[in-house]
Amino acid sequence: MGQVIAAATEHGHDDGHHHHKETFVTKYIFSTDHKMIAKQYLITGLIMGAIGILMSVLMRMQIANPEQPNVIFEALLGKWAPGGVMDPNIYLALVTIHGTIMVFFVLTAGLSGTFSNFLIPLQIGARDMASGFLNMVSYWLFFLSSAIMISSLFVELGPAAAGWTIYPPLSAVAKAMPGSGMGMTLWLVSMAIFIASSLLGSLNYVVTVINMRTKGMSMTRLPLTIWAFFVTAIIGVVSFPVLFAAALLLIMDRSFGTSFFLSDIYIKGEVLAHQGGSPVLFEHLFWFLGHPEVYIVLLPALGITSEIIATNSRKPIFGYRAMVASILAIAFLSTIVWGHHMFVSGMNPFLGSVFTFTTLLIAIPSAVKAFNYITTLWKGNLQLNPAMLFSIGLVSTFITGGLTGIILGDSTLDINVHDTYFVVAHFHLVMGISALYGLFAGVYHWFPKMFNKMMNKNLGYAHFWLTAIGAYGVFFPMHFIGMAGLPRRYYTNTNFPYFDDLADTNQLITYFAIATALAQLIFVYNFVKSIFYGKKAPANPWKSNTLEWTTGDKHIHGNWDGPIPHVHRWAYDYSKVNDNGEYVIPGQDYTPQHIPLQDGEEEMNH
Amino acid sequence: MTAFLIILIAALFVIALWQISKIVQLGKSPEANGADGEIANDADNDRQGKFMLYFVIAMYVMMIACFIGYQDYFLPDAASAHGSEYDSLLLLTTVVIMIVQFLTQALLHWFSYKYRGRKGQKALFYADNDRLEFIWTAIPVVVLAGLILWGLFSWNDIMDVDKHEDPLVVEVYAYQFGWKVRYSGSDNTLGDANVRFIEGANVLGIDPTDADGKDDMVATELHLPVNRPVVFNFRSQDVLHSAYMPHFRAQMNVVPGMVTKFSFTPTVTSEDYKSTEFMTEKVSKINEIRRQKSKELEAAGDVALDPYEFEYYLLCNKICGASHYNMQMKIVVESEEDYNKWLETQTTFETTLANAEN
Known part of the structure; x- marks a missing residue:
């Protein structure tokens, strides 16, 4: 360890003084600088996010006014909306691609890709990732998979439409639906490349955190952001290969006549030759990734929130060790709860009992995290910056969405709410909205570091409040239509008069969804405008303790112009006082990590 | 209620917008010229x-x-x-x-x-408390x-599907995009079946050589006698479906290549369920909505909606293709007598095959 740091430091001296000559291509396109790669991830993720959100708005418009002609459908969907009326197949395609894009391309790559890349080297005191080259490859594979996913929207018979869970046989048999032809092939190819990208990224994060911490940065002094990214990367490395295996077997079933997931199928007047496979096997493989994926999405958001809440409360995060333990517990439990997506899949009911048990266990570390956030606010001196508002918002939606998980995780109760809108409301609040809040919080907080500019705070406030009102407006009433037994993924509910009285609520939800989507334009405007015209950021605008704020405002490959700072304390010495009641550094309520212990100061034995 | 909510939301949005404009005004004050203007004061x-x-x-x-x-x-x-x-x-x-x-x-x-x-407010350095944790x-x-x-x-x-003594054994059969029911007949045993036997009138693929299957009866509605335990065997011929019967708190996926099971005992007949206070109110509310909608439809020259009468239903709850949204089957729960009477009107598999040959 010592050697690595010594070597890195020497290299750093070199790097700092005789800077590489960089061309436009090496600086902005095939960059190996983690900060540039982070920005590439962020901007690609935001563009994918805009597409994903637009798709959800189209779906909501269809649900609010089912089978009614709409000029927007006609303009955007073309042949898929003859006369402006949305086709049922494209509705399912929107459902599928919206889910895929939001889960993988926005909340995995856009969130974890951006902030793991950006913050890991900066916060642990490293000049770059362990391998800048692999990091670059990781981004460009992600870009390629995004491009393939988007291109699948334009194929003759439409994109994949079997739901983001792509359960076979629907996804395997081209005769079952139009989207299961070329569209599904492209989906699988895109995801296979995405997984390769994600694995390269994750391995890099793990190696970097283990090997490249600066002197004094012990694991127990790591900011919680890094803990979250580190553990997220480990979960990714453990679970993504299983999805890859599932995708590979599915490709075999589709194209090479194997029968891993298919058996006894009669479709369009013909019996297929497949014999002996089981779709339930696919469900197991899929959810072995699919559930940890929820935490791959959520943990980085929680890590970001921990950092932002502590900084803006001017208080140490409450229960650092408990927070780390919770992250580890969540990570471990997340790999043994996948069966709660399959209570009524036809698997042995005994397995259902086991998965209920493990699932409700995961509520415990989650509850500990929520309580610790609330206690961190208690008796603080809250600086309510936009990033802080989004972090508080995250805790709020995490609680609201998490609590309904107690209903869904209970195998008995799941019987009657499985695959209804109750589930949709639950997971959108707990992982969708919460993770998006984490993403926004991160952008508002680290924008000054990324672009050396400040974002406009008032537009930030407007963005937060409209989003906060809209998000609850969309997803709180949605629980109730789910309780009525309304199934998800229905193109229209008009074939069931029993659901006629839910139509008003569905329209209400759609209005909220449109308003909330429009509110995101405030963010886009603020983001783009601030990059070019924002006020120049001070070195440490939020008066934060972590190392990224010590680099100065020069944006160089290698991060620190001089030697890498050494670390002498944990990241949360906010408002720490000596025995005489005076701040450790008089007149300053924070003590950054690189400041040595002061006279008469006791080190926190956290 | 919805109207109230809409007003509430509209009000909240207006307040939000008003506050934003106020904030924007404040943002223009001279102290905001530096970068500090973008940090919360x-x-x-x-x-x-x-x-x-x-x-x-x-x-x-x-x-x-x-x-x-x-x-x-x-x-x-x-x-x-x-x-x-x-x-x-x-x-x-x-x-x-x-x-x-x-x-x-x-x-x-x-x-x-x-x-x-607030300026001068000191946050409490409070990092840990084992007891609270x-x-x-x-x-x-x-x-x-x-x-x-x-x-x-x-x-x-x-x-536990084996807990009942003498349950009624029923097969629920799913296909894109509909349901069929197979009753096991007088022997209360379903005949063997596989998609490879599907041919002509044998739409469910019942093994014609299996004696157990001869008295099986295929229907398009699910009729159940009240208060008798039912064991459902689910089978799908093409893709995954899910048989969801919300009023019975029952759901099971229907998986091609395997038989899944669920059992319950219906306790309220369709007639009794329709006449509960809750259901009469709900149905009259729905019919009021449908009448309003019909007026609009008729004004536009379309066909009016039929008035609604509640029936139990089974619907597909696992994405299964283009018409997933309309894959349903009526369920009727009735007295043992009515059930038997209805069952007598159904044709056995043996007769179906014989008729098909003629």
């Missing part, structure tokens, strides 16, 4: 902290409004034997989580308001343990 903290308080109050109003306004969205009392147990567990769980929701959201937003930043680890453990235990006992009970 005392005035921002004060305003945003108050918004946090207003927000949580509005959230409480919304939650209460939803529970009151949408109370008839909740499914009526279960029409199956295990359903009342299900409903009690759901009620208890909902009460528990709403209590936690009210308390934690209150604390979160109250602290955000109460401790909003222990308490709020222990409380969820105890509460969840209770819920888990109850849930697991119910689950084991519900999912």
Whole structure:
């Protein structure tokens, strides 16, 4: 360890003084600088996010006014909306691609890709990732998979439409639906490349955190952001290969006549030759990734929130060790709860009992995290910056969405709410909205570091409040239509008069969804405008303790112009006082990590 | 109710917009020229902290409004034997989580308001408290343990399909995009079946050589005698489907290549269920909506909607293709006599085959 740091430091001296000559291509396109790669991830993720959100708005418009002609459908969907009326197949395609894009391309790559890349080297005191080259490859594979996913929207018979869970046989048999032809092939190819990208990224994060911490940065002094990214990367490395295996077997079933997931199928007047496979096997493989994926999405958001809440409360995060333990517990439990997506899949009911048990266990570390956030606010001196508002918002939606998980995780109760809108409301609040809040919080907080500019705070406030009102407006009433037994993924509910009285609520939800989507334009405007015209950021605008704020405002490959700072304390010495009641550094309520212990100061034995 | 909510939302949006314009005005004040202008100052903290308080109050109003306004969205009392147990567990769980929701959201937003930043205010350096941590680890453990235990006992009970003596054995058969039912006939045993036997009139692929299958009867409606346990065998011919019978608190995926099972005892006949106070009110409300809609449709030259009468239904709840949204089957629960009478009108598989040959 010592050697690595010594070597890195020497290299750093070199790097700092005789800077590489960089061309436009090496600086902005095939960059190996983690900060540039982070920005590439962020901007690609935001563009994918805009597409994903637009798709959800189209779906909501269809649900609010089912089978009614709409000029927007006609303009955007073309042949898929003859006369402006949305086709049922494209509705399912929107459902599928919206889910895929939001889960993988926005909340995995856009969130974890951006902030793991950006913050890991900066916060642990490293000049770059362990391998800048692999990091670059990781981004460009992600870009390629995004491009393939988007291109699948334009194929003759439409994109994949079997739901983001792509359960076979629907996804395997081209005769079952139009989207299961070329569209599904492209989906699988895109995801296979995405997984390769994600694995390269994750391995890099793990190696970097283990090997490249600066002197004094012990694991127990790591900011919680890094803990979250580190553990997220480990979960990714453990679970993504299983999805890859599932995708590979599915490709075999589709194209090479194997029968891993298919058996006894009669479709369009013909019996297929497949014999002996089981779709339930696919469900197991899929959810072995699919559930940890929820935490791959959520943990980085929680890590970001921990950092932002502590900084803006001017208080140490409450229960650092408990927070780390919770992250580890969540990570471990997340790999043994996948069966709660399959209570009524036809698997042995005994397995259902086991998965209920493990699932409700995961509520415990989650509850500990929520309580610790609330206690961190208690008796603080809250600086309510936009990033802080989004972090508080995250805790709020995490609680609201998490609590309904107690209903869904209970195998008995799941019987009657499985695959209804109750589930949709639950997971959108707990992982969708919460993770998006984490993403926004991160952008508002680290924008000054990324672009050396400040974002406009008032537009930030407007963005937060409209989003906060809209998000609850969309997803709180949605629980109730789910309780009525309304199934998800229905193109229209008009074939069931029993659901006629839910139509008003569905329209209400759609209005909220449109308003909330429009509110995101405030963010886009603020983001783009601030990059070019924002006020120049001070070195440490939020008066934060972590190392990224010590680099100065020069944006160089290698991060620190001089030697890498050494670390002498944990990241949360906010408002720490000596025995005489005076701040450790008089007149300053924070003590950054690189400041040595002061006279008469006791080190926190956290 | 919805109108009220819309007004409430519109009001909130207007307030938000008004506040934004105010903020934008304030943002133009001279002190905002430097970069410090983009960092929250005392005035921002004060305003945003108050918004946090207003927000949580509005959230409480919304939650209460939803529970009151949408109370008839909740499914009526279960029409199956295990359903009342299900409903009690759901009620208890909902009460528990709403209590936690009210308390934690209150604390979160109250602290955000109460401790909003002020110049000179000193935050308390408070990093750890083992006792507190222990308490709020222990409380969820105890509460969840209770819920888990109850849930697991119910689950084991519900999912044990062999517990009944002399149940009615019924096959529910799914295909893109519809359902069929196969009754096992006088021997109460379903004949073997496989998609490879599908041919002509034998749409369910019953093995013509299996004697058990000769008296099987295929129907397009699910009729069940009241108070007799039913064991469902689910089979799919093409893709995954899910047989969801919300009023019986019953659901099971239908998987090609395997037989999945679920069992319950229907306890309320269709007639009795229709005439409950809840259902008559709900149906009249729905019919009022349909009448309004019909007026609009007729004005536009379209066909009016039929008035609605409640029937139990089974619907597909697993994405299965283009017409997934309209894959349903009527369920009728009736007295043993009516059921037998109906069953007599159905044709056995043997007769179906014989007719097909002629």
